[in-house]
Amino acid sequence: MGIRRTMIEYSRGNDLRFFWFLYRLQKKAGNRLLHDILTFVMSRSANHHGGYIGPDTVIKNIPSLPHGLHGIFISRYAQIGENCRIYQNVTIGEVNREAPVIGDYCLIGAGAVIIGNIRIGNHVKVGAGAVVEKDVPDYCTVVSQPVRLIEGKKED
Numbered sequence: 001m002g003i004r005r006t007m008i009e010y011s012r013g014n015d016l017r018f019f020w021f022l023y024r025l026q027k028k029a030g031n032r033l034l035h036d037i038l039t040f041v042m043s044r045s046a047n048h049h050g051g052y053i054g055p056d057t058v059i060k061n062i063p064s065l066p067h068g069l070h071g072i073f074i075s076r077y078a079q080i081g082e083n084c085r086i087y088q089n090v091t092i093g094e095v096n097r098e099a100p101v102i103g104d105y106c107l108i109g110a111g112a113v114i115i116g117n118i119r120i121g122n123h124v125k126v127g128a129g130a131v132v133e134k135d136v137p138d139y140c141t142v143v144s145q146p147v148r149l150i151e152g153k154k155e156d
Contacts, residue, residue: 016069019045020062026055054078060104067110075099081106081122091115103138123152 022045026038039055046052051069053059054076064085065072071089074080078092081104091113092100098117102108106120109128114120121138130142139152 016049016065019049019069023053023059078102084108087112087128100132123155 019042022038022042026035026042029035029038042055043052046069049069051072051074053069053072053074056076057074058079060080060082063080064083065087066085067088072086073090074092075094077094077097077099079099079101080092081102083104084102084106086108087110089111090108092102092108093113093115095116100114100116100118100120102114102120103122103124105122106124106126108114108126109130111129112126112132113130114126114132116133118133118135120126120132120136121140123139124136125141126132126136127141127143129145131145132142136142136149139154141150141152142148143150
């Protein structure tokens with residue numbers, strides 16, 4: 001990719017390599033001062049991209065963010081599993097310092113809100129605009145308001 005293309009992608013907020021580099025460094029920082037400095041720079045970078053990922057958020061591996069960090073808020077107490085796909089304007093929020101635990105291979109649609117001390121199972125799809133405030137078992141799809149569960153079939 002050329003320098004011009006790289007600059008355009010970064011200015012749009014789509015190039016998150018620097019942000020994820022800072023995230024990994026911050027998680028490995030043994031020194032408290034270095035941890036705090038990296039947290040500050042990471043927060044500024046996330047703000048540049050239009051989102052927020054808390055400094056203590058546990059993310060197993062880099063999630064797929066098709067629209068970058070645009071409007072995404074992830075609480076500092078949240079946990080996100082492997083290979084999740086999160087669209088724009090998603091809120092993963094906390095209540096009384098307790099936040100959701102999201103399983104592996106989940107898809108969270110645009111504008112979804114997941115809040116409170118709940119568990120979202122593996123292979124769950126949360127539809128656009130859904131507000132989830134109770135546990136969701138594996139292989140389900142969550143749509144609408146109030147939430148409606150659609151049972152899924154297990155894949156081998």
